[in-house]
Amino acid sequence: MALNRDQIITAAIRHLNADPTASMAEIADGIGVSRATLHRHFSSREALFxxxxxxxxxxxxxxxxxxxxxxxxxxxxxxxxxxxxxxxxxxxxxxxxxxxxxxxxxxxxxxxxxxxxxxxxxxxxxxxxxxxxxxxxxxxxxxxxxxxxxxxxxxxxxxxxxxxxxxxxxxxxxxxxxxxxxxxxxxxxxxx
Amino acid sequence: MALNRDQIITAAIRHLNADPTASMAEIADGIGVSRATLHRHFSSREALFxxxxxxxxxxxxxxxxxxxxxxxxxxxxxxxxxxxxxxxxxxxxxxxxxxxxxxxxxxxxxxxxxxxxxxxxxxxxxxxxxxxxxxxxxxxxxxxxxxxxxxxxxxxxxxxxxxxxxxxxxxxxxxxxxxxxxxxxxxxxxxx
DNA sequence: CCCGTATGCGACAATTATGTCTCATCCGGG
DNA sequence: CCCGGATGAGACATAATTGTCGCATACGGG
Incomplete structure (x- = not known):
């Protein structure tokens, strides 16, 4: 497995600091995981935030x-x-x-x-x-x-x-x- | 006419200070004009911003x-x-x-x-x-x-x-x- | 009073984001 | 080597947003 939940949060924060309006797809892409995986870890965008x-x-x-x-x-x-x-x-x-x-x-x-x-x-x-x-x-x-x-x-x-x-x-x-x-x-x- | 272009900009800034993610519809509603009027003054969201x-x-x-x-x-x-x-x-x-x-x-x-x-x-x-x-x-x-x-x-x-x-x-x-x-x-x- | 202008309202297509699902694949532990 | 869990890719339906248009109407100056 490439990234666990904590690592994803860290990377997501880092990415959103650069682009605060990024969509889930852009966040996933920026982190380097698929959009599906992001949704497996966080049921919704709100949950991620x-x-x-x-x-x-x-x-x-x-x-x-x-x-x-x-x-x-x-x-x-x-x-x-x-x-x-x-x-x-x-x-x-x-x-x-x-x-x-x-x-x-x-x-x-x-x-x-x-x-x-x-x-x-x-x-x-x-x-x-x-x-x-x-x-x-x-x-x-x-x-x-x-x-x-x-x-x-x-x-x-x-x-x-x-x-x-x-x-x-x-x-x-x-x-x-x-x-x-x-x-x-x-x-x-x-x-x- | 209720609001001119400058007044709309002022009100929009005020409204977006409170809710930075507001959509065009929300901005228009908050200002008190219709969405159509907002688009008549500003061809796109980007132009407004x-x-x-x-x-x-x-x-x-x-x-x-x-x-x-x-x-x-x-x-x-x-x-x-x-x-x-x-x-x-x-x-x-x-x-x-x-x-x-x-x-x-x-x-x-x-x-x-x-x-x-x-x-x-x-x-x-x-x-x-x-x-x-x-x-x-x-x-x-x-x-x-x-x-x-x-x-x-x-x-x-x-x-x-x-x-x-x-x-x-x-x-x-x-x-x-x-x-x-x-x-x-x-x-x-x-x-x- | 009348007419032109701006506005509100609603409909519309196009685009985009979101959340779910399926299936193939990969990778590591036993 | 084999298998189970996690992942990536992509399709899909849904919802929200955006930008445009037509039409009715309200307002204000002449």
Whole structure:
């Protein structure tokens, strides 16, 4: 057997990142399996997309776990929180090819199961941001949800920048972290 | 006559922002015109999308003009460049509902005419960023293209944040500008 | 008031995508 | 070597979408 179910999902995400409107036939062709096989693994297009969404959210959840987000929140120290924040962003960038699907597709908002899953992760993001604000790691004068959304948007920036060759892959993590933490203004100047 | 061509484009953009996969029938229905009328104004779906893309890029170009980007680059002073930068971002946020279409849809990358238009605007963005770096307004240790892409991604953050009610509309501009210029780290701490 | 224009409505053919099915083939384990 | 399960190829019916057309009608200016 050439590809198992997981490999098909991975390849499908990769292919749909390049062409978000691809049909089942195009997806199958791009992956290198027949359309019939695709339908044997996923009863419908919706089922395939649901599994891809689940995969993307799993990647997101794994980033939380790997970075020790929960523990850092419980700990509450600035050092732990900042380390978790950096590790978390780094993990998201590394896995952005699979996670990126969640960035673009509105399908997640439709399926109730994924919606709950997504909400849970967003809440944890918010908790992390709020804890980091309390610990003095992040500035307190922005809504905690904005932090997660800003990272989310900058991940799209990274994806597009890499796609266009505007930045080097090895610089992606530094650029995202520097931008979200310190911004792009020249350091010497101002700050009222 | 209920709606002219321009109004239809505006309404179509608005509707497709909410449901990017809407069919011609759904678009027409959402706008409040018949499918036939839609086809009378736009010979094909592709023609409609091309016009929407053009509109989005026009908004972008207008933001450049209103902010005096070209003049600020020619002037080269830090004050003019920073003012143009702020005004430019502000304008993009204000018009984000119509410009937002360009943020998401990959159609622009396909049509040669829009591609050239888009490239031109991107180049001007890059020139602005580079000039701001030379003038000491923006930090010089990031690729100039990254600046534009970061703003682009944060505009998506703003759109999503507003959609979810995570931030207030009147805070959008401040949050985007603050984030892109100074970042989200607490000001007092670190900076090696 | 009248007429031209634009619109809505419905029908239509053509195309495309989807999901199911059958059958031949291939491939690996026993 | 043989067999069972998985795959590829293709046919098929169904549904959705697209683009076109004809016709009736509503609207608005002259």
């Amino acid at each position: 649901a599994d891809m969404g689940r995969r993307a959210l799993d990647v997101w959840a794994r980033a939380h776990r790997v970075a020790g987000v929960e523990e850092a929140i419980a700990d509450g120290s600035a050092e732990r929180l900042e380390a978790a924040l950096r590790r978390y962003v780094s993990e998201l960038i590394t896995q952005s090819e699979e996670f990126g699907f969640a960035l673009t597709d509105s399908l997640i908002a439709v399926l109730p199961e994924l919606q709950a899953y997504s909400r849970e992760l967003e809440d944890r993001d918010e908790a992390l941001a709020a804890a980091a604000q309390r610990a003095g790691v992040l500035r307190p004068d922005v809504p905690p949800r904005w932090v997660g959304n800003a990272v989310y948007g900058l991940l799209i920036s990274v994806r597009d920048s890499l796609r266009n060759g505007d930045i080097a892959a090895r610089d992606a993590e530094r650029l995202l972290l520097e931008t979200v933490l310190h911004g792009l203004a020249a350091p010497a100047k101002e700050r009222p | 091309a016009d929407m893309g053009r509109r989005a890029l026009d908004v972008w170009a207008r933001a450049h003009r209103v902010a005096g980007v070209e003049e600020a680059i020619a002037d080269g002073s830090a004050e003019r460049l920073e003012a143009a930068l702020r005004r430019y971002v502000s304008e993009l946020i204000t018009q984000s509902e119509e410009f937002g279409f360009a943020l998401t849809d990959s159609l622009i990358a396909v049509l040669p005419e829009l591609q050239a238009y888009s490239r031109e605007l991107e180049d001007r963005d890059e020139a602005l960023a580079a000039a701001a770096q030379r003038a000491g307004v923006l930090r010089p240790d990031v690729p100039p293209r990254w600046v534009g892409n970061a703003v682009y991604g944060l505009l998506i953050s703003v759109r999503d944040s507003l959609r979810n009610g995570d931030i207030a509309a009147r805070d959008a501009e401040r949050l985007l500008l603050e984030t892109v210029l100074h970042g989200l780290a607490a000001p007092a701490k670190e900076r090696p």
